Amino acid sequence: MNLLKPGSAAPVCTLATAFWLLLSCATASDAATFCVSTGNQLNTALNTAGFNQQDDVIKVVRGTLTSDIQAPGDYQWQFKPNIIDFDYSLNISGGWSAGNNCQSQSTLDPAQTVLDARYFGPVFVAEMVFDSFTGNLTISNLTFSRGQAGSFPLNTAGIWVRAEGGTGGSITFDNILVTNNWSGAANGRLARFNLNQSGFLKIRNSQFLGNSFTHATSGGVVVDPTNGAVAFVTNNSISGNTATIAEKGLIATGVVTLTNNAAADNVSTATPNFDFYSTAPTSLTLRNNHFQTRGTFNGTPFSETGTTTGAANWAQVGFRMVPDAVSPLRDSGINSPSGGIPNIDFSGGPRIVNSTIDRGAVEAPAITRMGPALTATNPLNNSTTPILGDPGTVVESFLLFSVSGGLGNGTTHLTCVSNGGPVGNIRNSVQTIAVGASVTPIFMDFYVGAAPQNAAMSCTAVRENAVSQSYFFNFTVGSDAIFRNSFE
Numbered sequence: 378m379n380l381l382k383p384g385s386a387a388p389v390c391t392l393a394t395a396f397w398l399l400l401s402c403a404t405a406s407d408a409a410t411f412c413v414s415t416g417n418q419l420n421t422a423l424n425t426a427g428f429n430q431q432d433d434v435i436k437v438v439r440g441t442l443t444s445d446i447q448a449p450g451d452y453q454w455q456f457k458p459n460i461i462d463f464d465y466s467l468n469i470s471g472g473w474s475a476g477n478n479c480q481s482q483s484t485l486d487p488a489q490t491v492l493d494a495r496y497f498g499p500v501f502v503a504e505m506v507f508d509s510f511t512g513n514l515t516i517s518n519l520t521f522s523r524g525q526a527g528s529f530p531l532n533t534a535g536i537w538v539r540a541e542g543g544t545g546g547s548i549t550f551d552n553i554l555v556t557n558n559w560s561g562a563a564n565g566r567l568a569r570f571n572l573n574q575s576g577f578l579k580i581r582n583s584q585f586l587g588n589s590f591t592h593a594t595s596g597g598v599v600v601d602p603t604n605g606a607v608a609f610v611t612n613n614s615i616s617g618n619t620a621t622i623a624e625k626g627l628i629a630t631g632v633v634t635l636t637n638n639a640a641a642d643n644v645s646t647a648t649p650n651f652d653f654y655s656t657a658p659t660s661l662t663l664r665n666n667h668f669q670t671r672g673t674f675n676g677t678p679f680s681e682t683g684t685t686t687g688a689a690n691w692a693q694v695g696f697r698m699v700p701d702a703v704s705p706l707r708d709s710g711i712n713s714p715s716g717g718i719p720n721i722d723f724s725g726g727p728r729i730v731n732s733t734i735d736r737g738a739v740e741a742p743a744i745t746r747m748g749p750a751l752t753a754t755n756p757l758n759n760s761t762t763p764i765l766g767d768p769g770t771v772v773e774s775f776l777l778f779s780v781s782g783g784l785g786n787g788t789t790h791l792t793c794v795s796n797g798g799p800v801g802n803i804r805n806s807v808q809t810i811a812v813g814a815s816v817t818p819i820f821m822d823f824y825v826g827a828a829p830q831n832a833a834m835s836c837t838a839v840r841e842n843a844v845s846q847s848y849f850f851n852f853t854v855g856s857d858a859i860f861r862n863s864f865e
Contacts, residue, residue: 410434412479416444416492420454426467427458436479437471437519441491450527452502452537453494456514463505463546466513471520482518485725487554488696491520496559500524502537503548510546510576514538517551520696526560526595533569534558534588541573548572549579551719552738554696555598558588565595567618572606579609579716582723584738586696587617596620596645597654602631609633609716614698614723614737615640615652616691623672626652634662637710637718639698639737641669641689665711667736685709691737697724700741702785703812707741710734748789748840749812751778753848761851764832766825768856771801776819776836776850783812787841791816798832799824799854829855 408431411422419435419442426433444453456467471490473479484490494500500521503514526534535555538548548570555568567588572578580600590596598615602608610633615626625645629635640652651672655661659676665683690704700706712734722728723738730743755777756762766772776793783789793806801822810816823832832854838846 408432408434410436410479412436412438412473414438414440414442414475416442416454417446419492420444420446423454423456427456428460430460430465432466433468435467435469436473437469437490438473438475438479439471439483439489440475441493443493443495447498450498450531452499452531453497453524454492454501456503456505458505462509463512463540464509466515468515469519470516471518485518485552485721487518487520487552488724490518491522493522494524496523496525498524499526499531499533499537500535500558502533503539504537505540505546510540510574513547513549514540515549515551516553517549518553520554520556522554522557524558526558526565527562529564532560532562532565532595534560534565534567534590535585536568536570538569539571540576545575547577547579549581550583551579551581552721552723552725553583554723555583555585556587556696559590560595561591563592563594565590565592567596567598569599570601570608571599572602572608573604575605577607577609577716578602579611580613581609581611581716582613582719582721582728582738584614584616584696584698584723585618586614586693586698589618590620590622593621596622597624597626597628600627600629600631600633602633607632607634609714610635610638611714611716611718612637612710612722612734612736612738613639614739616642616689616698617693618643620645620650621647623647623650624654625650626654626668628654629661630655630657632660634664634715635666636664636714636716637734637736638666639689639691639706641667641691643669662715664714665709665736667706683709683711689737697739698737699739700735700737702744704741706736707785708733708735710736744785745842746787747782747784747843748787748838749780749783749810749814750840750843751780751789751791751810751816751838751846753777753836753850754779756850758848758850761853764823764825764852764854765857766823768825768827770825772823772825772854774821774823774852776821776834778816780810780815783840785812787812787843789841790839791836793819793834793836795821796833796835798852799826799830800832800834823852823854825854825856827856829853
């Protein structure tokens with residue numbers, strides 16, 4: 378094998394390489410690219426990259442990986458370099474092709490590359506505590522599954538990232554899935570992202586989905602930059618997690634900018650409980666997030682715009698939380714958030730469909746907007762209605778419509794006009810009705826004369842991207858006495 382000098386192209390430790398050769402390739406002083414297909418190989422690559430002190434790349438082959446290197450109860454995959462300064466980069470990503478030794482990514486969907494801890498212990502830890510942390514750790518397109526948290530420092534079931542001594546390093550998680558993890562231990566968390574001193578932490582396009590915590594002090598995803606560190610939490614989805622603690626979803630303190638996130642439909646037995654929670658919110662910046670429930674205590678966010686609450690109106694499709702046609706998550710985010718955003722969504726599709734990004738990790742497929750259908754209810758379409766009153770007076774009547782159907786943000790434009798006869802002022806004759814909205818009654822004034830007269834109204838409903846509708850109403854306007862006598 379040709380181990381290249383620093384500054385040249387990285388050697389590739391391929392699947393075809395024997396395991397000892399994989400190790401020798403990784404332990405060289407030059408930067409290396411690892412192609413791993415088993416959990417044990419991944420642990421070896423993580424360990425070797427920690428001591429290599431070069432800009433290494435670990436490519437994980439698509440599939441489900443398990444490991445038996447770590448002791449039961451310990452983190453099943455560990456990156457714990459034991460060096461003074463971390464001033465290099467490590468890029469770990471999933472979805473690579475086994476057929477050509479990781480020369481191409483066969484999928485960008487993180488659900489296709491799974492680190493399965495099998496409840497033998499927590500899934501993954503990256504612990505970088507140095508005199509100086511100036512390097513870059515990037516992890517993408519991976520699932521962290523079936524971790525079981527224990528007592529500290531093993532009380533984070535899915536992911537624990539800890540970096541200290543920073544002078545400008547960065548940690549980035551893009552397009553990851555954390556699912557099916559569990560903890561019955563005290564103070565257990567689903568994930569912890571801690572960066573101490575200066576540096577940048579980014580968590581983007583990721584889902585924390587379907588995890589369970591049964592201890593009274595366990596639950597939630599914690600983001601906690603301190604002492605000059607800054608975090609960007611962008612376009613993440615947190616849903617379907619269960620806990621017995623109030624902070625059942627996303628927990629943030631410190632200098633954190635949260636943009637386009639969606640946290641909803643998490644469950645806790647605590648009362649009250651919150652999908653977003655902070656006991657120290659004064660350094661938080663919130664931009665266009667959706668939190669079904671929220672609890673911020675001991676102050677207010679440094680800055681907040683565009684927050685919505687209530688139902689997210691999304692549905693789980695596989696491992697994707699997909700906004701429904703009427704979801705408030707659709708087309709409601711910020712296209713260029715602070716901290717950036719990848720140009721793909723959670724599973725590799727376009728990050729923006731239509732012209733505005735969706736909130737959450739999943740960009741919903743485009744739908745054709747359609748206005749709601751209208752039905753005349755009183756009077757009925759093509760009906761004839763008597764209008765009775767004293768001669769010389771004005772009698773008020775109305776048209777009522779019911780509303781049904783429609784898609785997305787579709788609208789229906791309704792216009793009602795007189796087609797002749799003793800019709801005076803018409804109110805609410807022009808309306809635009811959105812999906813789920815209602816039609817305001819249309820009021821009309823009829824002039825009662827000495828002799829009966831015929832009057833007519835017509836309405837047209839122009840439905841966005843659908844067939845338009847027409848309605849006709851006839852009225853016979855006359856004196857109450859004349860009508861009574863004529864029937865007698």
